[in-house]
Amino acid sequence: MLFTAQSLSFLLLLGNPAMAQDEEEAPSPVLPDLTLAAPWTLPPAPLLEGEEPVVPLTEEEMYPFGRAMVNIPGLPVDIVVPQTEPGVEPRWKWTANDSTSEVRLGMRASEAYSNVRFRATNFQPDVGRLDGESLSDELGLVDQPESDLDLTLGEWALVEHPELGPMQVLNFHAWDGFLERDLYYHVFLYAVEGHAVIGSVESSESLERAHEVAGEIIAMTDIAKPAFDPAEMGLTGTITAPAGYSITLPDGMRTLSEEELNLVSGGRLGGEGPFNGKRARLSVIRTDRLYDNLAFRCRAESGSPLEVLDPEKSPKTAENFRSWAKAVFSAGQAKVTSAGEDTTFDFSDDYARSLYTDSQEDPEFLQLDDGHDAYLWKVTGDVYAEPHQGSMLYTAYADVALTCMAIAEVGESLEAFEKAAKGVTIALDENGEPYAMHLSLQARYTRWWPTGNPFLQLYWLPVPLMLIAGYLVLKD
Numbered sequence: 001m002l003f004t005a006q007s008l009s010f011l012l013l014l015g016n017p018a019m020a021q022d023e024e025e026a027p028s029p030v031l032p033d034l035t036l037a038a039p040w041t042l043p044p045a046p047l048l049e050g051e052e053p054v055v056p057l058t059e060e061e062m063y064p065f066g067r068a069m070v071n072i073p074g075l076p077v078d079i080v081v082p083q084t085e086p087g088v089e090p091r092w093k094w095t096a097n098d099s100t101s102e103v104r105l106g107m108r109a110s111e112a113y114s115n116v117r118f119r120a121t122n123f124q125p126d127v128g129r130l131d132g133e134s135l136s137d138e139l140g141l142v143d144q145p146e147s148d149l150d151l152t153l154g155e156w157a158l159v160e161h162p163e164l165g166p167m168q169v170l171n172f173h174a175w176d177g178f179l180e181r182d183l184y185y186h187v188f189l190y191a192v193e194g195h196a197v198i199g200s201v202e203s204s205e206s207l208e209r210a211h212e213v214a215g216e217i218i219a220m221t222d223i224a225k226p227a228f229d230p231a232e233m234g235l236t237g238t239i240t241a242p243a244g245y246s247i248t249l250p251d252g253m254r255t256l257s258e259e260e261l262n263l264v265s266g267g268r269l270g271g272e273g274p275f276n277g278k279r280a281r282l283s284v285i286r287t288d289r290l291y292d293n294l295a296f297r298c299r300a301e302s303g304s305p306l307e308v309l310d311p312e313k314s315p316k317t318a319e320n321f322r323s324w325a326k327a328v329f330s331a332g333q334a335k336v337t338s339a340g341e342d343t344t345f346d347f348s349d350d351y352a353r354s355l356y357t358d359s360q361e362d363p364e365f366l367q368l369d370d371g372h373d374a375y376l377w378k379v380t381g382d383v384y385a386e387p388h389q390g391s392m393l394y395t396a397y398a399d400v401a402l403t404c405m406a407i408a409e410v411g412e413s414l415e416a417f418e419k420a421a422k423g424v425t426i427a428l429d430e431n432g433e434p435y436a437m438h439l440s441l442q443a444r445y446t447r448w449w450p451t452g453n454p455f456l457q458l459y460w461l462p463v464p465l466m467l468i469a470g471y472l473v474l475k476d
Contacts, residue, residue: 027180029182032173032184034173035154036208037157038211039212039215041157063080063083065084067082067083069222070105072096072197073099074099075099075195075197077221078221079107079221082220089110091112092107092108092109103118104120106118109216112205114201114203116213116214119199120196122195122263123293124193124194124195124227125288126191127158127166127191130189130288130289132155132156138292149175149176156170157169161190165226167190169187169188170185170186171184171185171186171207172185184205185203186207187200192223192226193225193259194228194259198290199218201213230287235256237249242275243275244397245426247425249284250295250419254287255284255285264352265281265350265352266279270302273398275400280300281350282297283352284296295406295417296417296421298404299350301345302401304401305396308395308396309365309373311362311363318362320337321375322359322360324345324403325363325375327345327347328403330354331348333345354383355381355382355383357380357382359381361377368424368425369425370425370426371434372397373395374394374422376391376392376394376418377391378391378414389409390408391406391421393421397426397427398429398438400435
């Protein structure tokens with residue numbers, strides 16, 4: 001969690017028995033002014049007439065007794081801690097965990113009775129797009145009845161730091177009902193290459209003290225790799241995937257950097273086609289979220305791609321697609337029967353969020369902007385027993401089957417994804433034409449004939465012609 005108020009409060013109580021309260025004299029929470037801006041977030045005051053500007057300290061003046069570089073595990077971020085004179089109790093103590101821990105680094109400013117904790121995300125957000133209400137939910141800033149903690153939140157504010165760039169900051173107050181005491185918090189969030197850094201300062205004294213310690217810890221921050229610009233890295237706009245297609249991403253979405261790609265499922269295309277060995281997956285994230293930020297993903301699969309035919313003309317083809325799509329949605333397996341042959345597909349290596357659906361609705365049959373036939377299937381189902389919706393686009397080219405899919409809570413719009421998916425374009429072959437979908441002779445015939453009614457199919461025509469011819473021969 002973001003903080004562990006009971007354990008800290010208990011230690012403080014032991015250190016100062018006078019803080020203990022008679023149960024009959026339960027004090028009320030002392031709510032601070034949560035709109036109070038932290039001094040470190042404010043621009044420097046203008047110089048008074050005749051006042052000389054402050055000359056920055058030299059490194060020797062800043063660290064007369066040396067310094068310690070404390071890394072936040074897994075991040076390109078160090079906290080430069082000044083050392084104290086030998087024999088003097090150090091101001092700062094710290095405990096570093098590993099990059100998989102919820103709290104990666106914990107620090108304590110001893111005489112200030114304040115704690116600092118650092119958390120992180122594995123994907124870099126757009127700090128300016130983060131919504132305050134969503135931020136509070138994602139960081140778990142809610143009342144905790146099991147811990148007797150009542151939280152009162154201020155408002156998130158977007159500020160600009162001269163070295164760390166855009167930052168989101170928040171003040172909040174916690175009332176520990178178990179120990180009947182107040183706790184004060186200041187939270188700050190900023191981005192570095194491929195990550196978001198979330199720092200929280202907890203003070204048992206006052207909000208002003210939390211601000212003071214936050215300003216101190218931020219001044220001690222040294223970033224080795226600042227946040228990248230997704231546009232400059234080609235992670236926004238129109239993305240050309242190695243697997244042979246292009247897609248234009250909606251505003252506020254981007255694909256992943258090389259570092260971030262190491263954190264998601266990999267996979268390469270097999271087969272003997274022109275895209276053998278190319279990266280098979282494309283993950284697209286929302287930049288206005290910290291954690292549950294997967295917007296949609298595309299997966300290319302080589303070998304025996306499904307045919308795309310109008311469900312009214314070929315119910316069997318639509319049935320094959322539904323089996324395929326359910327397996328992709330749920331990271332499961334599917335067996336598809338086509339032309340008398342069974343083919344099994346296994347998607348269990350894809351560990352993204354899984355949607356289970358029993359929908360029997362036919363997919364929408366449509367043409368992409370470049371003329372390729374495709375299916376668009378919209379369903380409802382469950383993710384961990386919670387109702388969700390899904391939307392999937394499917395098309396095929398060369399020896400590749402391409403699915404692009406989005407899963408979201410019921411009520412959340414998937415229009416941006418569907419617009420992007422319908423705009424998918426397929427790469428050009430050596431003749432300068434988009435790679436076409438291979439169709440069997442029967443599929444070509446089904447696609448060409450204007451009706452799916454078997455009694456109106458062309459292959460019935462020779463039967464009456466032969467009967468007529470036989471009648472004429474026998475008559476003569």
